[in-house]
Amino acid sequence: DAMVIQNPRYQVTQFGKPVTLSCSQTLNHNVMYWYQQKSSQAPKLLFHYYDKDFNNEADTPDNFQSRRPNTSFCFLDIRSPGLGDAAMYLCATSRGETGGGQFFGPGTRLTVL
């Protein structure tokens, strides 16, 4: 089945210790997104890739970086996690043309100790 996969599902890190979250997709979608979602809040878009073009949201902290080495994979790097970065991180994909929705992975729950 075509899908969006995120690893790990749960990640625990220490304050200031770098962490990388991964996302892969078998949908062959052009666009991959990273969202941060805290409890009872809307998903907040951090950045997205349209093919190889990287698009950063203006209010995304520099602490967050992303890589997309190929169509299928996208990584979220948090260079120095703070307590405020504890959240669910959602990866999503879409075709890129209008008319298609976004498909989400299961998310990675990040805990910062």
Added chain:
Amino acid sequence: GQNIDQPTEMTATEGAIVQINCTYQTSGFNGLFWYQQHAGEAPTFLSYNVLDGLEEKGRFSSFLSRSKGYSYLLLKELQMKDSASYLCAFRDSGAGSYQLTFGKGTKLSVIP
């Protein structure tokens, strides 16, 4: 600017019907989405409206009025498993039109 609003919480009884409303403001509109999100899980796609009117999918229906900037999600024959957050999201027209703007979600509790 862009804005999207939906109630924070709702409670309904098993077997009943519930309507979750969503209002939005945007200068260019190109589609309204509803997602279901169970606690601790990712959002899953429920429905999509781009033209005015009602779209029906089994127990779930979604309505759109573009002139009013208004949509609702109608859930019939509620089941306990429908307890979840329901996210409304719109897509803009123009550059970056594949992106979505999400509401905070409506937490629905279905009680026996």
